Amino acid sequence: MFLQGYLPSILEGAALTLEVAAASLVVSVVLGLIGAMFKMAHSRALVWSAELYSTVVRGVPDLVWMFLLFFGGQMLINDIAERFGLGAPEINPMIAGVLTIGFIFGAYMTETFRGAIMSVPKGQMEAGAAYGMSPLRVFFRITAPQMVRFALPSFSNNWLVLVKSTALVSVIGLNDMMYKADTAKSITQEPFTVYMVVAAIYLLITTVSIVALNALNKRYSTGVRESEL
Template sequence: MNYFASQLGWGRVEFNPFITGTMIIGLMFGAYMAETLRGGINAIPKGQIEAARAYGLSGFTLFWRITRPLMLRYALPSLGNNWLVLLKTTALVSLIGLHDLVGLANLAAKSKHAPFLFYSAAALGFLILTTLSLLVLNWLKRRYSLGFAPRSM
């Protein structure tokens, strides 16, 4: 980037690591999540929407009472997967200089010459966050599957 900036006569361009990391991860996973929700909406049987319109529901009520719960039911597995990948992707922001869990473990491991201890603590932190996320996702799955019989293969 600095090569192109110098060719344009701008001088050196500096970016805040937090804003850069947030923008990159936000844009990338925003697209993933939008596609997941679009797929969830497309998975809703058209008869459900037609019945709600025939019943006379307004657009907002139709979305809030019919589309949103059904969409989340269909999209929840993919949303959970995207969330877990996002959680683990945040470790990559240490490569651009942002001090996250992995970046701090790397600094501590270099200063104390005990990499196993600090990387194990970072791994334990990610394990705890992932486990808590899975518990919440399983609760949401049960919540949005109420009234639906499980499919047998």
């Protein structure tokens, strides 16, 4: 029997990997938009805080952040609970993994969205404000639809890297695809076959993502290239 029947278990882990990736993407997009807004704010404190966030996060390896935020966070919770005489809750690996990966890639999304917003003609946003639109309405009606086209190339790259970075959650005990693969490898003693299957699944996910993102990019570019000719 192929992989001694562990293939369904690995596929189950792959489903969890996709859940982690999707949830992390949502967190990273929210943080990225906030970071981009901070970087373009008039307040020097907001600009510096966003700059510090993107610089520090991108300068530290992802695995180090995973250990710092998971184990360090648990220690902080334990200390606070002990100080107030309460029982310390255990950090959920799923939540910890999603928040950590989202936190990391929020820094990359910050630069992606900042560059995309700056690519939108400033005059259009000023025209919306002059028309009486609120800043929030200007963003959603004028800025956001146009910035998508400029953000997609970098966004696509960030998503592909994020998907592969989900393998890190196995080190904090989450039963993702890599965790299941490690278990299968230890029992079957077929590490090459096990990890080739995992590599094929990751390749399938990234390939489907590339096709979908290219189609999305083409859709948002419709009529733009012709007008630029």
